[in-house]
Amino acid sequence: MTTPTIELKPSAHPLSAAEREAILANPGFGRHFTDHMVTIKWTEGRGWHDGQLVPYAPISLDPATTVLHYAQEIFEGLKAYRQPDGSVATFRPEKNAERFQRSARRLAMPELPVETFIEACDALVAQDQAWVPAHGGEESLYLRPFMIATEVGLGVKPANEYLFLVIASPAGAYFPGGVKPVSIWVSEDRVRAVPGGMGDAKTGGNYAASLLAQAEAAAKGCDQVCYLDAVEHTWVEELGGMNLYFVYGNKIVTPALSGSILEGVTRDSLLGVARDLGYEAVEERVSVEQWQRDSENGTLTEVFACGTAAVITPVGTVKRASGEWQQGGGEPGEVTLRLRQALLDIQRGTAEDKHGWMRKL
Numbered sequence: 001m002t003t004p005t006i007e008l009k010p011s012a013h014p015l016s017a018a019e020r021e022a023i024l025a026n027p028g029f030g031r032h033f034t035d036h037m038v039t040i041k042w043t044e045g046r047g048w049h050d051g052q053l054v055p056y057a058p059i060s061l062d063p064a065t066t067v068l069h070y071a072q073e074i075f076e077g078l079k080a081y082r083q084p085d086g087s088v089a090t091f092r093p094e095k096n097a098e099r100f101q102r103s104a105r106r107l108a109m110p111e112l113p114v115e116t117f118i119e120a121c122d123a124l125v126a127q128d129q130a131w132v133p134a135h136g137g138e139e140s141l142y143l144r145p146f147m148i149a150t151e152v153g154l155g156v157k158p159a160n161e162y163l164f165l166v167i168a169s170p171a172g173a174y175f176p177g178g179v180k181p182v183s184i185w186v187s188e189d190r191v192r193a194v195p196g197g198m199g200d201a202k203t204g205g206n207y208a209a210s211l212l213a214q215a216e217a218a219a220k221g222c223d224q225v226c227y228l229d230a231v232e233h234t235w236v237e238e239l240g241g242m243n244l245y246f247v248y249g250n251k252i253v254t255p256a257l258s259g260s261i262l263e264g265v266t267r268d269s270l271l272g273v274a275r276d277l278g279y280e281a282v283e284e285r286v287s288v289e290q291w292q293r294d295s296e297n298g299t300l301t302e303v304f305a306c307g308t309a310a311v312i313t314p315v316g317t318v319k320r321a322s323g324e325w326q327q328g329g330g331e332p333g334e335v336t337l338r339l340r341q342a343l344l345d346i347q348r349g350t351a352e353d354k355h356g357w358m359r360k361l
């Protein structure tokens with residue numbers, strides 16, 4: 001099967017520079033989209049074809065399109081950063097491309113070649129590079145590649161047609177408070193994913209499943225929900241859309257991948273960044289009892305959430321049915337901020353990229 005090259009059909013009506021600059025001055029998260037998008041089709045027997053870079057626009061779907069009924073959908077999130085010399089670079093797109101392939105396998109979808117995924121992201125960023133926010137701030141251009149089943153029909157089976165798209169959105173802080181600590185509700189009854197399920201795939205269904213528990217967290221006055229494992233209701237898994245890290249002085253722990261935890265690119269990068277800075281960074285099981293006990297006895301000094309959208313966000317108050325505690329003094333921890341800065345320095349091109357993570361356009 002051939003890999004399509006992406007044909008450019010530029011927008012005849014891009015936003016004016018003044019309109020774009022007004023959006024870039026305060027982009028929020030996921031509220032505004034750039035002038036173009038990439039689309040590539042897949043058809044059984046033909047493979048990937050008709051790669052196009054077209055004006056950003058609504059897509060039209062038959063009401064019986066299978067994704068609307070059976071949720072055969074996967075997505076990714078990665079960012080492009082303005083570099084000090086004005087150029088643009090994306091962060092570890094091949095990691096997202098590889099995870100996209102794993103998600104596709106889990107949802108019985110066709111695998112997009114890694115190089116096509118990267119080519120699609122490159123093409124969109126190159127075309128819409130005026131949308132990449134200025135160097136040095138919190139802002140970046142968030143890329144959202146995704147794939148949907150587009151066969152029309154109500155039979156439950158892997159579709160015979162798919163559409164891959166990449167859209168882009170200028171992004172500021174995911175949480176309105178920026179690096180202000182977020183509060184967490186530990187849900188001990190609702191679960192995000194089960195062993196043998198699709199918790200390690202990046203598919204919309206996992207996020208839909210998290211919304212009720214997220215609403216319950218909000219009703220308890222918390223910003224985010226934290227899930228425990230589905231069998232013992234004991235082991236910390238992840239938040240609704242972010243991984244977690246626990247800081248024990250010089251030792252930094254993230255819950256070990258269990259099959260129901262999403263393998264975050266930021267999670268993985270922080271293992272490397274932390275080791276570069278001389279920390280012991282490990283993947284281990286962490287129980288909610290241990291979390292509460294070690295916070296209360298002071299050995300667990302900091303906790304933070306991490307993800308492409310959230311970058312690194314400190315955790316402040318933690319609540320569970322049996323009580324609550326305060327992580328640190330309610331201020332972002334020193335290690336949290338150090339790791340955050342070290343990662344952002346690489347992404348913004350102000351520190352050496354010794355792992356070869358940045359892809360310059």
Ligand code: COI
Nearest residue numbers: 077078241307308309310
């Ligand atoms: C990301 O961090 O890129 C995600 O996909 C998570 C979502 C909460 C925005």
